Amino acid sequence: MRTPRFAVSLMEGALRGIMSRQAAGSVVRSVSLPTITIPPVAPGASELEVHITSLMVREGTLALGASNEPGETVLAPPSPHSQDLMIRMTEPFLERLLNEAWDSTPHVAEVRRRFDVPDPRSLLDVFKGAMDVLLARGLRRDRIRVDRSWVEADAVLQYSCPSVRLLEGGRVEITACPLHIGARLRPRMEAATPRGFLRWLKGSLMPRKGREQEEKEVVDLADLSKEQDLRIVKATARLSIEGGDLMVKIEDVDMDVRLDWGLPGDVIEKISAWIMEQTAERFPPIRVRLPIESIMIPVLGVSPVVRLNELRGGKGYLDVHADVDFIEVPPPISPLPRFLADGQLMLVHREGCPTAHQVPENAKIGYFSLYDALHDGYRGCPDCLSIYRHANTTEDGDVGRSVERVMKKV
Amino acid sequence: MDKEPDIVISMKEGAINRALAASFYANQGNGLTALLSKALQIDGADRGLRLLDPPMVVMLDDGTTVATFGAEAWGMVLGVRLEADVSASARLGAWIADDQALMEIQDIDLDMISSPAG
Ligand SMILES: [Zn+2]
Numbered sequence: 001m002r003t004p005r006f007a008v009s010l011m012e013g014a015l016r017g018i019m020s021r022q023a024a025g026s027v028v029r030s031v032s033l034p035t036i037t038i039p040p041v042a043p044g045a046s047e048l049e050v051h052i053t054s055l056m057v058r059e060g061t062l063a064l065g066a067s068n069e070p071g072e073t074v075l076a077p078p079s080p081h082s083q084d085l086m087i088r089m090t091e092p093f094l095e096r097l098l099n100e101a102w103d104s105t106p107h108v109a110e111v112r113r114r115f116d117v118p119d120p121r122s123l124l125d126v127f128k129g130a131m132d133v134l135l136a137r138g139l140r141r142d143r144i145r146v147d148r149s150w151v152e153a154d155a156v157l158q159y160s161c162p163s164v165r166l167l168e169g170g171r172v173e174i175t176a177c178p179l180h181i182g183a184r185l186r187p188r189m190e191a192a193t194p195r196g197f198l199r200w201l202k203g204s205l206m207p208r209k210g211r212e213q214e215e216k217e218v219v220d221l222a223d224l225s226k227e228q229d230l231r232i233v234k235a236t237a238r239l240s241i242e243g244g245d246l247m248v249k250i251e252d253v254d255m256d257v258r259l260d261w262g263l264p265g266d267v268i269e270k271i272s273a274w275i276m277e278q279t280a281e282r283f284p285p286i287r288v289r290l291p292i293e294s295i296m297i298p299v300l301g302v303s304p305v306v307r308l309n310e311l312r313g314g315k316g317y318l319d320v321h322a323d324v325d326f327i328e329v330p331p332p333i334s335p336l337p338r339f340l341a342d343g344q345l346m347l348v349h350r351e352g353c354p355t356a357h358q359v360p361e362n363a364k365i366g367y368f369s370l371y372d373a374l375h376d377g378y379r380g381c382p383d384c385l386s387i388y389r390h391a392n393t394t395e396d397g398d399v400g401r402s403v404e405r406v407m408k409k410v
Numbered sequence: 411m412d413k414e415p416d417i418v419i420s421m422k423e424g425a426i427n428r429a430l431a432a433s434f435y436a437n438q439g440n441g442l443t444a445l446l447s448k449a450l451q452i453d454g455a456d457r458g459l460r461l462l463d464p465p466m467v468v469m470l471d472d473g474t475t476v477a478t479f480g481a482e483a484w485g486m487v488l489g490v491r492l493e494a495d496v497s498a499s500a501r502l503g504a505w506i507a508d509d510q511a512l513m514e515i516q517d518i519d520l521d522m523i524s525s526p527a528g
Binding site: 027028029030031032033034050051052053054055056057058059060061062063064065066067068070071072073074075076078081083084085086087088089090092093295296297298299300301302304323324325326327328329357360361362 | 412413414415416417418419420421422423424425426428429431432433434435436437438440441442443444445448449452462468469470471473474475504505506507509510511512513514515
């Protein structure tokens, strides 16, 4: 049955009237906004909740502002971007993420090095007592020859939570980061002393190359434990994306290292330079799991596949650029299938069937061939493929036999 | 007084359209998708619209959004209920106040697709 033409145009006119601007008036709909829960940015960190607080439509772009605290905010128009998505984080917000991530970052680095001291006299001057021990063994000072001297240093660097400031070009400045150093310092020397008689005898019976007339001994001049609190005055770090995470890596460090460790001046100088270098090198990289997907799910209502592309930043903010995809929408390359199967009711329709309208979207399966649909166990829709409404291929999966059975019943 | 948000999420309309399609085909959706369909699903004593396909949105320079969608529309005329499938384009204004998203249909334009037999 077809609706008479005059009825269609009457209906059209009426509907247009009903839905028109005047009739629709100003239909204002209000919908409560979802809260965005940001999962922990690092293992052990806590969740963050943010509220959508502002909205702005510009040509080709929709921007939403979100804040930790509810209440309206004023959105400055974000800079244009070519990627699907740009998330701008303010400095305090990024700092918050970094602080959360910091807790699960190892803050302790152990370093070790040996410093040669070319002039042993400088060490011997400081550690006079150690020499006395050797002398106490009955050796004469003029018979001891110091071949080498050095300081063995073991240090534990303990970093504390830094404060960050965003700079241009995806860099951050780290300020006021306390650093604690615990060090063990062992000034040592290798001294040659004249051999004892028995050893000399043994040596002459079994002569070795070089015919040494003396033996070497490593002497500990001291074993010092030192603790010192320092402060990284300023450091710059580079932000990057690694495996989908935001990484903060220190590039260079500016700090005052004044060590009051009772060692000769030139040795202290070397150790200070080393501590400084190690502080920069061992500064733990901070990994922040960027929760872009979790930010987008409540906003869009579906979960996107997010690909982080680049970071850009300016004074006081960091922009994360990303592209998003949705697995629910395949690329638009396939022709439209003419048969539509209902995966819930296990029915197959012709594409234009009015009942096909009612098939839930996530139950719709397109078939290019009716044969394939029947083979897969679908029965014909009683409205549009009623002849196959009793088709049953589930027993043998044989469409031909099934059609044959159907035809016999007809 | 003018507080800035902690995060700004800026989305291109291409991505929003793919998200709308994704939530439509997945038969799910909250957030923007639900917001938009709620705004478009006019329900009243004398008229109604029900979405049939994923709305397409275009963000205009004047701050409004045009949403184009297929819908089942119905209206009461002289006590008679009229129904039709329509292709509609609505111009929407959107803003936020008191933790609520507000959407206003400023204009709606209809194309008749079909009217069910009856
Ligand atoms: Zn059908």
